[in-house]
Amino acid sequence: MDDNTRCPTSRITRQFFEEVEIRVMDWPALSPDMNTIEHLWDELNRRVWARNPVPSSVEELKTALLEEWHGIPQETVKKLIRSMKIRLQAAIRARGGNTDID
Numbered sequence: 001m002d003d004n005t006r007c008p009t010s011r012i013t014r015q016f017f018e019e020v021e022i023r024v025m026d027w028p029a030l031s032p033d034m035n036t037i038e039h040l041w042d043e044l045n046r047r048v049w050a051r052n053p054v055p056s057s058v059e060e061l062k063t064a065l066l067e068e069w070h071g072i073p074q075e076t077v078k079k080l081i082r083s084m085k086i087r088l089q090a091a092i093r094a095r096g097g098n099t100d101i102d
Contacts, residue, residue: 034087036080043076044068 017024047068048055055061083101090099 034084034091036084036087039080040072040077043072047071 014024016022044065048061048064051064051068055064087099087101090101093099
C-alpha cells in the first residue's frame with residue numbers, strides 16, 4: 001500500500017517492486033492517509049535528525065535508525081492505535097477529504 005506520492009510511484013520504484021515480486025495495492029489519489037505508521041516514521045525521522053552529531057554515512061544512518069526505532073516508547077505506539085477511532089470519525093465527517101487530525 002502506498003499513498004500515491006512520487007517516491008512509491010516513481011518508475012525505478014515500480015521496477016524494483018516488479019523485480020522482487022511485491023504486489024502493490026491500487027490506492028485512490030488524494031485519499032486520506034489513515035495509516036498510523038506514517039506518524040511513527042515521522043517520530044523516527046525527528047529522533048534521528050535530532051542526534052548530535054547527525055549521521056554522516058550510510059552505516060551511521062543505519063545504526064541511528066535502529067537505535068532510535070528501538071527507543072520509541074510503546075506508549076507512543078499504543079497512543080497511535082487508540083487514535084484510530086477519532087481518525088476514522090474525522091475522515092467520515094470530512095467525507096474522505098483532509099482532516100485536522102495529526
